[in-house]
Amino acid sequence: MVRAGAAPTPVTYVSVLSACGKGRDLLLGVQVHKRVVESGVLSDLKVDSALVGMYAECADIDSAWRLFEEMEVRNVVCWTSLVSGLARLGQVDRARELFDGMPERDAVSWTAMIDGYVHAARFREALEMFREMQYNNVMADEFTMVSVITACAQLGALEIGEWVRAYMSRQGIRMDLFVGNALIDMYSKCGSVERALDVFNGMHSRDKFTWTAIILGLAVNCHGEEAIDMFHRMIRVSEVPDEVTFIGVLTACTHAGLVDKGKEFFHSMTETYKIAPNVEHYGCIVDLLGRAGKIMEALETIDQMPMTPNSTILGTLLAACRVHGNSEIGESVAERLLALDPENSTAYILLSNMYAKANRWEDVRQLRQAIMEKGIKKEPGCSLIQMNGMIREFVAGDRSHPMSNEIYSKLENIIADLRNVGYFPDVTEVFIEVAEEEKQKVIYWHSEKLAIAFALLSSEPNTVIRIVKNLRMCLDCHNAIKLISRLYGREIVVRDRTRFHHFRHGLCSCKDSW
């Protein structure tokens, strides 16, 4: 346009600056900024806002601030640009300060703030903000709902998610593609495949995200074969898969134990779809081989992949060594893992569990002593559960809950009931070095057991109990929850760090390998 000699107008600048922001092209943005100044366009609210927005989107917050402060007239748009820019850079608290000082806030500003909390993984604050938004009588729209639904997904907050759906239909907020995709993810992350499929089946249009969401949802909820069917359907309707889609497909193969299929997909991903595998894809393959007991092949995969192994992938292999009692390779993998990350508590835990499985109690003892001496701290176990619209958090050994006494005595009753049907506490995975009796207390007080005791106290009979746990469940909790599901006739769904466990009638969907 410039070369053709046509004079840009403010409208041109606004459009071009928006493009620079969305394309994260700061260099070009700065050039356009210069042109704006040279062209002598007097301060124009929209151009100035576009400039602030461009700098904010290109992560140059200082320039954005400076321009913002120089503006003589500001409106809600440039305020929101700055709030959103700060939030995206991870400075949520600074964003919140600015947000609180805004002279006027609309749905966009509220959504920017809610989404800021979501991206900072502060989901409860995101929901709190949404509540405040309603309190302030600002109408939410599809954008708001996506952020709120995402927060529910991460929290495993199905009740709130369902409330959000009802709210949407009350408010006449329609379910567009983004909302639909977010809902599929939310239901999947809450362990409800049925509802995820309902949304999926009811969608008028679908994109790559839709298919990827349902594939992942099916995969982590132990519906591996159906996830793979979905992938074939996706290809049939000519949707192009990306690297995340393949994470889903490979995860499906892992959880369904389909080793050869997994290898085939890995191959077609590179050959047919020309997607370069990243370390997570290799991680899926290592997991796939490792779970199937092909430890050597898994090790070779790590040694032959084009990138240096990170601690996650070594941890995956170590976990496989534990499951299959291969302490020879396990020890060398643990060594590599600890060389990479000496404070890695996962390495110690897996190594200790592996020794325990091999009945190498002297090694277990020495390891535990080393852990104590080095002061290695295990990440505290933590379970979320929501009940009657409230999200409760339980940490192992937690006594902070107002119903604490009742919960602990309920737990004692549960354990007595379990013992009557043959349960015996399995303390082999207890990490700390204490007397045998203490170890039993330690596992009784694991966060998921506390959460279940609370749930049995405060929920209607026959309702599904849903728990989100930050770590992998221990063997004892897994055993205990299987029995609880039978004894109390409850379906219990636990979302663990990587997958779901659906407990029903004394059995778990993971078929005891996780």
Place this chain on the structure above:
DNA sequence: CTAGGGTTAG
């Protein structure tokens, strides 16, 4: 006509 907010893994 033009400025701000939304989805998938790890």
